[in-house]
Amino acid sequence: MSKRINYIISELEDQYLMDDDSLRPWIIGFSGGKDSTALLQLVWYAVKRIPAELRNRKIYVVCNDTLVENPIITDYVFGVLKMIQQAAVEQGLPIEVQKTIPRLEDTFWVNIIGRGYPVPNNAFRWCTDKMKIKPTSRFILDQVAENGEAIILIGTRSAESVTRAKSIKKHEIRGKRLTKHPHQYNTFVYSPIKDLMLEEVWYIINTMTSPWGADNSKLFRIYTDASADDYECPTMVTDKSHSSCGQSRFGCWTCTVVKEDKSMSALVDKGYPWLKPLLDLRASMVEERNISENRMPNRRNGQYAVTDDGHNQGNYTPEYRAKLLSQVLKTQREIQIEKPHLELITNQELVAIQVIWHRDLCFEFQVSEIYNRVYNKELDMKKNDEKIQKEISLLRSVCEDQTSDFDLIQELLIMQKNKALLNRKRGLKDDMERVIEKYLKTEAENVH
Numbered sequence: 001m002s003k004r005i006n007y008i009i010s011e012l013e014d015q016y017l018m019d020d021d022s023l024r025p026w027i028i029g030f031s032g033g034k035d036s037t038a039l040l041q042l043v044w045y046a047v048k049r050i051p052a053e054l055r056n057r058k059i060y061v062v063c064n065d066t067l068v069e070n071p072i073i074t075d076y077v078f079g080v081l082k083m084i085q086q087a088a089v090e091q092g093l094p095i096e097v098q099k100t101i102p103r104l105e106d107t108f109w110v111n112i113i114g115r116g117y118p119v120p121n122n123a124f125r126w127c128t129d130k131m132k133i134k135p136t137s138r139f140i141l142d143q144v145a146e147n148g149e150a151i152i153l154i155g156t157r158s159a160e161s162v163t164r165a166k167s168i169k170k171h172e173i174r175g176k177r178l179t180k181h182p183h184q185y186n187t188f189v190y191s192p193i194k195d196l197m198l199e200e201v202w203y204i205i206n207t208m209t210s211p212w213g214a215d216n217s218k219l220f221r222i223y224t225d226a227s228a229d230d231y232e233c234p235t236m237v238t239d240k241s242h243s244s245c246g247q248s249r250f251g252c253w254t255c256t257v258v259k260e261d262k263s264m265s266a267l268v269d270k271g272y273p274w275l276k277p278l279l280d281l282r283a284s285m286v287e288e289r290n291i292s293e294n295r296m297p298n299r300r301n302g303q304y305a306v307t308d309d310g311h312n313q314g315n316y317t318p319e320y321r322a323k324l325l326s327q328v329l330k331t332q333r334e335i336q337i338e339k340p341h342l343e344l345i346t347n348q349e350l351v352a353i354q355v356i357w358h359r360d361l362c363f364e365f366q367v368s369e370i371y372n373r374v375y376n377k378e379l380d381m382k383k384n385d386e387k388i389q390k391e392i393s394l395l396r397s398v399c400e401d402q403t404s405d406f407d408l409i410q411e412l413l414i415m416q417k418n419k420a421l422l423n424r425k426r427g428l429k430d431d432m433e434r435v436i437e438k439y440l441k442t443e444a445e446n447v448h
Contacts, residue, residue: 325370
């Protein structure tokens, strides 16, 4: 076993020194799980063997935080990342930690509660692209733009599953370590541990000293408590061919794609009862996803979405979005009794949700009122609310009795504000033209 591991370390050392003129950076996807931990340890050992004057290639340890990760894993991983960064500096290694997160407009709650997207399932798995692929892809594109090319090191193993084995085989080129990334321009993929068995991964973690000083027994204990002995989510998702977790996995606690979150359930049973409100909220989101009363008859693009038997399949209604926000905040408050620092939904997301509700002409619900009701205190959104209400009153007075004109102008104004806040100016012109066309069509129908 140790011979095979030493061979991988030697191969990594050789690959690091290869093509020295190009200095293509290495990007290591790090989830904090067993495979990515084993991979990073082997890379660390390899680089330590190289003389300091030849350590010219930058190595980025990239960890993507979807903002809805399992809290136990998040606390552990963030602690490890601090140790990695500190140890790299102390040991003079060209290793740098980078965290990526979704843009505000792409977060789980902004899409679910703000836009009314139904929670993901196998038929509509929008979350992987918005929350995992895009953040990592942006970082990779930045590196390619700066350096011309980049190499991604991934901790996937053929022994994990038949699907993984087929995927690795499909893209590998016989006799070559690097394969072209199927979607990222000028990017290559390197899978140093693809031939390792599960026992060898645990051998690296349990018997080889962590070079950054972490206590790997904590990782082993987390896996034991969660009964997740097959594999965790991919260390870094850069395209849709990477599966978004398995039946027993560490990933987003909000994941509604899998039938049951076995790892979270096991953690609750083995000493983490404060996680139960998260399980309950997830179960509620699954149960209420396809209730017709919770859904609109149209999707956000205006497409009619009603089944032959009259079942609504559009986005969530404003009423249900408001109800779900209240549920999330109540769950957050309950969790914070045990973990005061834990935040399920950020203040930025709350502001973005309110902006989108206004953009959707949903004025009967206010984020600040729901927050204040749950927490029994004042959220500082009143000034914005008052300003918006003044604008609405002024607009109504100008439009006088022309309700349709008021609705059109109001929708265009709020759309522009929404795009500005969420940094999504792209597509604003098309959106406005679509709204105006809808208005003209309605007016023509009223005339006839």
